[in-house]
Amino acid sequence: MADLRGKGVDVHLKNVSRLFQVGGETFQALSNVTIFVPSGVHWSLVGASGSGKSTLLYMMGLLERPSTGEVWIDGQRTDTLKTGERALIRNRRIGFIFQNFQLIPRTTALENVEMPLLYQKVPARERKERAKALLAQVGLSERENHFPSQLSGGQQQRVAIARALVTSPGLVLADEPTGNLDTASSKDILELLEHLRALHHFTLVLVTHDPLVASRAEHQIRLSDGRIVGGETG
Incomplete structure (x- = not known):
């Protein structure tokens, strides 16, 4: 298998459909979707609840397999x-x-950020150094020993962003990252993501139901009933 580390990634979905069995009936979450997301850009997937946008995101993140x-x-x-x-x-x-x-409730902000590196078997000293560096980038150096319950919603999302970036991914997938935040915190998180994307050069795909959040992206794709109904598909 090819080694994909050390560079940004692009994503190409070709004629993807996804079927689920719900209560003995077949539900089609995605229907014949084709999309190309080039490396390094910010895309948004926008649509109402049940439109298929999260299923599409999970397909990009290899959390779901397509039916076809x-x-x-x-x-x-x-x-x-x-x-x-x-x-x-x-x-x-x-x-x-x-x-x-x-976030894991009984572990500190620093330990939460370290967790993906633990799975990669990165040595303890390097794990801590990299986690500290990411917490500094999201403005939480003074909160690294706090537990999630001791942090505001916006601070918790900053920890989650640091955790997502600690492995230096080429692709970052955000599913309604501002959905549980107030207006001011939402604006801060979106600006932080844009700053970090410019700094780390990753591809960002963000799911939202909010047209204002979607409008901050360089490209938008609008979904309805599992189909692309507008925007740019690459």
Whole structure:
């Protein structure tokens, strides 16, 4: 398997559909979606709840496999890879940011950020140095020994962003990252993501239902009922 470390990534979904079984019935979350996201840009996926935007994001992040179609990352087809191979790409090349932060409650901010490096078996000293550096970049050096319950929502999301970036991913996927934040905190988080993208040169794909959040991206894709209904598809 190709080593994808050390560079940004592009993502290409070809004729992707995703079916789920719900209560004995078949539900189509995505229908024949084709999209190309080039390396280093900021894209937004926008649509109402149930439009398929999160399913599309999880397909890009190798958390879901398509029912039909193909998923390519930097020229490598990934939907046919074994589970362990897909997990390796996720761990090395993809960072995830979620609406509800998904921090571990009983570990400090620093320990939360270190966690992906622990899975990579990075030595303890290097883990701590890299985690501290990322917390400094998100403005939380003085909060590194605080637990999530001791942090505001905006601060928790900053920790989650630092954790997503600590492995130096080429692709960062954000699922409604401002959904649990007030207006001021949301603006701060979006500006921080834009600053960090310019600093680290990663590709950013952000899911949102808010047109104002989506408008900050360089490109937008609008979805409805599992289909692309507007925007640029690459």
